[in-house]
Amino acid sequence: MSVPTMAVTTAVCAYEVLLPERGVAALVGDRQIALFRTHDGTVFALDNQDPFSGANVLSRGIVGSRGEVPTVASPMYKQVFDLRTGQCLDDPEVRVASYPVSVVDGQVVVGYGDN
Template identity: 60%
Template sequence: MTVLSDEQSAGAETWTPVCRVDQVPLAAGVAALLDGGVQVAVLRTDDGEFHGLSNIDPFSGAAVLARGIVGDIGGVPVVASPIYKQNFDLRTGRCLDDPDVRIATYPIRVVDGTVHVGVR
């Protein structure tokens, strides 16, 4: 499980608790609706690392990335959109299939077994 240091989490202005760690299965995700209508996909890799991305698939406009397939392509942790199957780097939000497309990423931290999403 990845827990951000104070230095890594300093860029986030507001932290929102979204779920317990055990509510995000390995190699899967959950969707969180934050204040202001921001939709975030909280994704967990096979090795237990958490990542936060926009839940909106930029190609279809649907809020589905939390239901995508979490995996790895050449050592890069990714989520594949369930709509058109584009792969997004969980660390940067860059689309591996169309490098000109990037989605928002959100810092994640775990405090006392609760997953928090940071909004800048």
């Protein structure tokens, strides 16, 4: 019988340092993640690695939307990812990991690990 492991949470940065419509890279555990703050103040976290190029660049992508879907376009080949789920909107077979994010006492807290 295997024992499920719990996700770990960690404070990554102050909310105020995240600029609206911009991304920033952070090392969380052993993972490079991309944090994004949208115009409405919502914070999202995805893997920073672009699955098409293998480069850790999603945090440098262009934040926008497709309809009601908040997105980031990779700076490499311009594929667009849903910030909520990590799903690639241009190639439904591809996705990057998304992580739960909350703001607690002004700090951005990211959950990671096996659930």
